[in-house]
Amino acid sequence: MRVLLTRALFYIITAFAAITINFFLPRMMPGDPIERMLVRFQGQLSPEAVFALRKLFGEGDDNLWTQYWAYWGNIFRGDLGVSISAYPASVGSMIGQGLPWTLGLIGLCTVLSFAIGISLGMLVGWRRGSWWDGLVPFTTFLSSIPYFWFGIIMVYLFAIILHWFPLSGGYQAGLMPGWNGDFITSVVVYGTLPAITIVISSVGGWLLGMRNMMVTTLSEDYVLLAQAKGLKTSRVRQRYAGRNAILPSLASFAMSLGFLVGGSIVTEVVFNYPGLGYTLFQAVNQQDYPLMQGIFLVITLTVLVANLIADFVYVMLDPRTRQEAH
Amino acid sequence: MTTPPTAATFTAPRRRTRSTNWMGGLRSGKIILGSVVFLFFLLVAIFGPMLVQSDPSQVSNDVLLPPSPEHWFGTTHTGQDLFAQMVYGTRVSMFVGIVAAFFGTLLSLIVGLTAGYVGGIGDELLSVLSNIFLVIPGLPLIVILAGYLPNTGSVGIVVVLAITGWAWGARVLRAQTLSLRNRDFVEAARVAGESTARVVWGEILPNLMAIVASSFLAGVTGGILGQAGLAFLGMTDVTEWSWGGILYWAQNSSALLFGAWWWFVPPGLAIAIVGTALALVNFGIDEFVNPRLRAAGLGTRKGTSTQMRRVRRPLGGRPRRVLEDAEFTEGEPVLRIDHLTVEYQGKTDSLRAVDDVSLTLHRGEIVGLAGESGSGKTTLAYAVTRLLRPPAVITGGEITYTGRGGEAVDVLGLDDRELQAFRWSEIAMVLQSAMNALNPVLSIGEQIEDIFIDHHIALSRAERRARAAELLTTVGIDPNRLDSFPHQLSGGMRQRVMIAMALALKPRVIIMDEPTTALDVIVQRSIIEEIARLRKQFGFAVLFITHDLGLLLEISDRVGVMRKGRLVEQNTPAALLERAEHDYTRHLLRSFPSLRSENDLVASRYVEAEEVVR
Numbered sequence: 001m002r003v004l005l006t007r008a009l010f011y012i013i014t015a016f017a018a019i020t021i022n023f024f025l026p027r028m029m030p031g032d033p034i035e036r037m038l039v040r041f042q043g044q045l046s047p048e049a050v051f052a053l054r055k056l057f058g059e060g061d062d063n064l065w066t067q068y069w070a071y072w073g074n075i076f077r078g079d080l081g082v083s084i085s086a087y088p089a090s091v092g093s094m095i096g097q098g099l100p101w102t103l104g105l106i107g108l109c110t111v112l113s114f115a116i117g118i119s120l121g122m123l124v125g126w127r128r129g130s131w132w133d134g135l136v137p138f139t140t141f142l143s144s145i146p147y148f149w150f151g152i153i154m155v156y157l158f159a160i161i162l163h164w165f166p167l168s169g170g171y172q173a174g175l176m177p178g179w180n181g182d183f184i185t186s187v188v189v190y191g192t193l194p195a196i197t198i199v200i201s202s203v204g205g206w207l208l209g210m211r212n213m214m215v216t217t218l219s220e221d222y223v224l225l226a227q228a229k230g231l232k233t234s235r236v237r238q239r240y241a242g243r244n245a246i247l248p249s250l251a252s253f254a255m256s257l258g259f260l261v262g263g264s265i266v267t268e269v270v271f272n273y274p275g276l277g278y279t280l281f282q283a284v285n286q287q288d289y290p291l292m293q294g295i296f297l298v299i300t301l302t303v304l305v306a307n308l309i310a311d312f313v314y315v316m317l318d319p320r321t322r323q324e325a326h
Numbered sequence: 327m328t329t330p331p332t333a334a335t336f337t338a339p340r341r342r343t344r345s346t347n348w349m350g351g352l353r354s355g356k357i358i359l360g361s362v363v364f365l366f367f368l369l370v371a372i373f374g375p376m377l378v379q380s381d382p383s384q385v386s387n388d389v390l391l392p393p394s395p396e397h398w399f400g401t402t403h404t405g406q407d408l409f410a411q412m413v414y415g416t417r418v419s420m421f422v423g424i425v426a427a428f429f430g431t432l433l434s435l436i437v438g439l440t441a442g443y444v445g446g447i448g449d450e451l452l453s454v455l456s457n458i459f460l461v462i463p464g465l466p467l468i469v470i471l472a473g474y475l476p477n478t479g480s481v482g483i484v485v486v487l488a489i490t491g492w493a494w495g496a497r498v499l500r501a502q503t504l505s506l507r508n509r510d511f512v513e514a515a516r517v518a519g520e521s522t523a524r525v526v527w528g529e530i531l532p533n534l535m536a537i538v539a540s541s542f543l544a545g546v547t548g549g550i551l552g553q554a555g556l557a558f559l560g561m562t563d564v565t566e567w568s569w570g571g572i573l574y575w576a577q578n579s580s581a582l583l584f585g586a587w588w589w590f591v592p593p594g595l596a597i598a599i600v601g602t603a604l605a606l607v608n609f610g611i612d613e614f615v616n617p618r619l620r621a622a623g624l625g626t627r628k629g630t631s632t633q634m635r636r637v638r639r640p641l642g643g644r645p646r647r648v649l650e651d652a653e654f655t656e657g658e659p660v661l662r663i664d665h666l667t668v669e670y671q672g673k674t675d676s677l678r679a680v681d682d683v684s685l686t687l688h689r690g691e692i693v694g695l696a697g698e699s700g701s702g703k704t705t706l707a708y709a710v711t712r713l714l715r716p717p718a719v720i721t722g723g724e725i726t727y728t729g730r731g732g733e734a735v736d737v738l739g740l741d742d743r744e745l746q747a748f749r750w751s752e753i754a755m756v757l758q759s760a761m762n763a764l765n766p767v768l769s770i771g772e773q774i775e776d777i778f779i780d781h782h783i784a785l786s787r788a789e790r791r792a793r794a795a796e797l798l799t800t801v802g803i804d805p806n807r808l809d810s811f812p813h814q815l816s817g818g819m820r821q822r823v824m825i826a827m828a829l830a831l832k833p834r835v836i837i838m839d840e841p842t843t844a845l846d847v848i849v850q851r852s853i854i855e856e857i858a859r860l861r862k863q864f865g866f867a868v869l870f871i872t873h874d875l876g877l878l879l880e881i882s883d884r885v886g887v888m889r890k891g892r893l894v895e896q897n898t899p900a901a902l903l904e905r906a907e908h909d910y911t912r913h914l915l916r917s918f919p920s921l922r923s924e925n926d927l928v929a930s931r932y933v934e935a936e937e938v939v940r
Contacts, residue, residue, distance in 0.1 A: 025471075146555065150594070227713055244765070258462060280469060283473075295466065
């Protein structure tokens with residue numbers, strides 16, 4: 001398990017880096033954001049909000065070092081500060097509202113698109129040189145499309161022209177969120193179009209990567225031997241070629257989660273989906289800096305956890321990484 | 327955002343002159359098509375705004391008009407000309423993409439080269455740094471950065487995109503530099519005392535160009551997409567026209583609800599087309615760098631059925647020195663290869679790897695096949711159970727196997743299902759390098775049990791395992807090793823596992839392709855003894871392929887010698903030693919040190935008679 005420990009250590013370093021960036025970013029920004037905020041809100045800010053702002057931007061009596069320590073303390077207590085646009089709501093509670101939606105939509109779609117892309121890529125690589133190759137330029141085109149633009153096209157076709165799906169939102173207005181049939185059905189209906197958008201725009205990358213690895217793996221001797229053994233075609237393809245070809249894809253899965261999450265976040269804006277991406281967008285528009293930073297931090301930490309899970313699966317699939325067992 | 331370039335499938339580029347390098351790549355249709363499209367957009371970006379008369383921000387009364395001769399791309403809700411906006415937008419989007427990619431690639435080149443070349447603690451730190459940048463989600467970070475800088479112009483966006491986009495390229499470049507650094511020609515340059523700068527500039531950088539190019543192109547796509555995302559969110563200067571900016575105005579002016587498809591379709595389409603064009607160029611580079619990607623797959627019609635399509639050709643009455651099979655009739659024949667011809671078919675010409683070879687294996691016999699590399703002996707071995715892959719095609723001859731009940735099986739005529747059942751139960755194989763021939767992610771037990779499952783041997787799970795354990799015991803391996811993975815075994819053990827696997831279905835023929843070549847002499851000896859013992863026990867016939875003629879003379883009942891695809895001679899070891907008929911055989915016999923022979927090794931360079939004449 002040394003591999004996993006090393007990886008975990010790396011994620012801890014990364015989390016440390018992200019939190020540090022988060023601390024210094026507002027303090028390094030040019031100009032005086034607080035003055036700007038005060039002018040913008042023209043005295044509507046309560047003294048507590050102004051205090052929260054000053055704390056964020058590092059004004060006050062404490063030196064930088066003390067502030068940095070205090071910041072860490074707050075993070076471990078789960079205190080991400082106070083939202084300015086939705087004062088007096090805490091940043092933590094705002095994120096708590098958005099996170100389940102984002103985890104549900106983007107988490108599910110990412111896994112789904114990985115699974116679909118890998119399976120299709122396996123087939124396309126296996127049948128390299130046949131008409132399946134026609135999928136390659138097509139998926140290349142799909143993966144070059146900006147997610148949010150594809151979202152707009154989907155909304156235009158399926159919500160505005162065909163009326164098959166609702167235009168925007170996460171669930172039908174007027175329903176109370178809860179574990180009941182109506183609400184869940186509504187979530188599924190509202191989530192379908194964003195989900196299709198994300199899956200279709202991200203599936204191409206996996207497909208191409210897997211296809212290339214598959215083609216490379218097919219020239220390995222163990223695939224030849226598997227064929228010589230008279231194994232079923234499906235077994236040779238999946239257990240001998242596929243199992244090996246999937247490993248690099250899994251490694252890059254972990255590495256590209258950050259990319260994917262970024263693309264999906266803009267998609268939320270197109271659909272006014274009540275997740276973290278949309279909240280982040282609003283926070284930026286309203287210059288709600290504490291909220292912006294809280295969201296960045298939570299997204300980063302979530303991606304790190306997802307990475308760790310992907311690494312865990314990798315170790316499960318590749319016995320060479322758990323060498324010291326014997 | 328984009329997914330990063332496909333998991334670095336770059337194989338080692340060999341050192342070639344650079345001009346031929348790129349000429350080869352440029353001939354690819356993908357690269358040409360992609361470059362032409364990209365160039366078109368580049369020209370529009372440079373010259374377009376000079377040629378378009380109308381001002382993209384000019385408001386008019388032609389409100390929300392669909393495309394027409396006056397307004398090629400239609401108009402917005404304030405009557406602005408969308409064609410003009412697209413042309414001006416092309417300039418900004420392409421500029422941001424290219425400049426961001428340039429600086430991003432420069433950063434990744436600096437970091438990647440330094441990390442890969444310097445190594446040590448510097449490498450560790452830089453690797454961790456680039457991994458951190460990879461793992462941290464880029465777009466939210468960009469959004470926040472842009473959020474802090476109100477009304478960010480293109481320059482700010484370029485900086486932000488370059489800072490957040492270099493990590494992937496650095497990672498790939500580091501790995502490649504690392505592998506290049508240890509290559510012979512770099513070592514040679516260093517030993518020769520060339521300065522670090524010269525080594526990096528003259529030896530390493532030229533070999534990184536393909537990767538640098540592909541990471542630059544991926545960076546352009548990433549930059550254009552990133553700019554579009556930010557502009558769409560309204561985080562750039564929205565009065566500056568860009569593809570994302572047009573989409574921002576379309577979204578905020580409810581273009582969707584008006585049904586103004588001409589407003590929001592062109593910008594996204596342009597992004598997708600540029601991205602596809604660049605990806606095509608990258609495919610071309612990829613396929614050029616990694617030739618494996620050009621090979622046909624296994625599941626294709628071409629891949630499976632070329633092995634059974636028999637194009638019968640009249641066989642010329644070439645004088646044959648090969649002894650007639652009738653002279654070896656000690657046992658009944660199990661495998662007859664008749665006039666077999668295998669060709670590697672190129673686009674214009676083809677190469678005969680196996681040329682009209684006839685060979686018979688009798689029950690329980692060890693037939694050795696010797697020959698230098700490239701003589702076609704391995705191709706012949708794979709042809710027997712039709713394992714050849716394109717472009718190798720069996721173009722003539724017959725392979726007949728005699729079953730246990732005396733029935734003749736036309737191996738080249740079997741359909742896929744019959745072939746699968748035939749393989750391994752009648753003819754099994756032992757391949758050269760057991761490390762590569764065993765699946766690294768399955769335990770050896772699983773790899774043995776798969777045989778029983780797919781050959782429909784009616785066994786319970788426990789019985790399968792017991793049989794696999796029994797097989798391991800047969801070749802002298804502790805059955806506890808069933809759950810071991812190939813990397814946990816020594817080379818000799820892996821080879822024994824391969825032999826155990828070959829015995830699984832008690833085949834009547836085992837083809838062994840250089841089974842001992844990768845092993846040291848002592849292990850080699852024990853494996854050979856094992857094979858001899860097992861043959862006595864199970865009575866299978868062996869087709870033993872190796873370049874080691876000395877070994878063959880010792881263990882074989884009969885030895886065949888192959889040269890340039892032809893079986894030039896076959897006879898018993900004793901007969902060969904005493905009166906080899908073919909010059910080449912005599913040459914081979916001379917070229918290994920023998921206690922009995924006093925021939926000079928150095929002098930024995932074989933030159934074929936006809937070559938001398940020429």
